[in-house]
Every structure is written in structure tokens, then in C-alpha cells.
Amino acid sequence: MHKSKLQAAHLEGDADDIEAAFYDALQRGDIEKLMACWADEDEIVCIHPGGPRVVGATAIRATFGAMFAEGGAVRAWPEQVRKIVSVASCVHNLVERVEVLTAGGPTNAWVIATNVYHRTAQGWRLVAHHASPGTTSDIQEVSDAPSVLH
Template sequence: MSAPHTDVEQVELANTAFYEALERGDFEELSTLWLTPSDLGVDETYHDPADTGVVSCVHPGWPVLTGRGEVLRSYALIMANTDYIQFFLTDVHVSVTGDTALVSCTENILSGGPAPEDGDGPGPLVGQLVVATNVFRRTDAGWKLWSHHASPVLTENAEGEDDESTG
């Protein structure tokens, strides 16, 4: 098997691991999937990690989050406030050039918030269609997320008007 084909498969596995960690609410696993300064050989004792390989994330409707701390806090917040989430990925395209990989995909998201006060299980399930771009960097430990950018898809509602896809 050729190296480029192997790289694509490894990036696909890293991308899948990211979404599966989100679905399980596994913050520890999710944290290991994001790039760290040490993954880039940056000694944080002598260099500001913000100067090298800073990670970034844009959740639908959120401002740009930069830095590992901000990005991971956002996922902790999402996990703490979402009882159920499932991603059905479509239109997945992977491109690898050297030590950088780009994954574009459509996230078909089914989620539910906190359980209602009078019942069990998640709140009402909501569907959302989002397009995402995930950028990975090759590290000694494998492919790690460098950037995630997700944006809602506008769809046409019953009246023929553009509407944000929310289910």
C-alpha cells in the first residue's frame, strides 16, 4: 500500500475518532486528539506556545476560538450541556500534502439538550446540517487536529425562503 493512501486512511481514522469522542462525551479522548505545542517540538519553557501551531475552532454561530485552552473549554461546555449528540458524516473528502491534511465533510447532527424537569432522557431531538473543515497535522503520535471550522447550511423552508437548517 502506498504511503499517500495510508496517510489518507490514517487521517480518516483521526477524523472519525474526533466525532466518536464527541458522541461519547469523552473529554479526555477529545483532548488527546488536538495538537499540543510539544507535538510541534515547542518547548513551552522557552517559547510562547501561542506563537507556534496555535489551534483554532469555529462552532456554528460562535466567534473564532484560538488556543488549546479556549478550544477545549468550548468542547467541555458543549458536552456539559448536551445530553445526546450523534454525527452522520457525508461528503467526506480527505486531502493530504506533506504533514498537513484537510478534511471537508457535511455533519448531519442529531442532538438533544438537558432532560426536561419532568422526564428522563434528553430534551427534544433537533437535527442540524453543518459543513465542516478539519485541518490535521502529522505528529510523532499520529494525526492531530489543528483547526475545526463548522458552519450551518442554509436550506429552503416550506415558503421558499432561505432558512438556517435546524431540523
């Protein structure tokens, strides 16, 4: 299923703008706005935590549509973002905080996600979203950069 040129025209800006629109659409359960963030390419790919590789706009739309039908929206927020930026592509690695409803009420879960953006004729667009289940320790980061300067 292709996006209309009108939808694409509403998402100008950089990869950060597309990422903000993607997470806003997730939180609102808005499938049209969410799909407008994706590139109009046959090989776009999405992997949900613990799920299979989903390829193509029609399949991606179906997976998010099913999620929205179950709960109406996905309450997820990027908490930590690492970025690699080049002229025509951008990779964001994120720790997402996801609000999950449990028998005891809402609680936070963590997801480690990588979003890949390409600059297309319509502007920056998402070409891959890969999310993996995280743990409570995922809010901390292991890095080779020293935490204290001497």
C-alpha cells in the first residue's frame, strides 16, 4: 500500500523530525501518520520485540494495525538516543521506555531499538525499525568512553 504524495509532503525535516512523528503516531494509535513516516520502498523492514522480520509496507501496516486494535496505542518514549549521521542516512539506537498494563497497574518495560532513516525524494524516511526486549538494566549503558575525566 503506497502513501499518497500529500501524506509525504507533511513530513519534511530531518531524521529527528521523522522519529518524533513516528513515536507520536505510536502513542496516538494513528496508523496513517505512522505509515507516512516510512519510505515508499519495497524492502522496508520492521522487527518487533521477539517477532519475525516483517518486510514491505502492507505487512508493516498490518502488524501495527493489529497492535493498535488490541490496545489503541503503544505508549513508548525514546529515553536514550545514540546517532550516527551521514549525508543520506542516519542510524538511531534507542532505549525506549514502554508503559505496559499489568494486573498491578501500569509499569515500565524497556526496549532496545534501532531506527534507520534514508533521505528520499520525499525527505527523510524510516527504512528499518528493529526492536528487541530489554531488561531493567537497559537504562544503564556500557560504553568504552570513560565516565570520569582525569
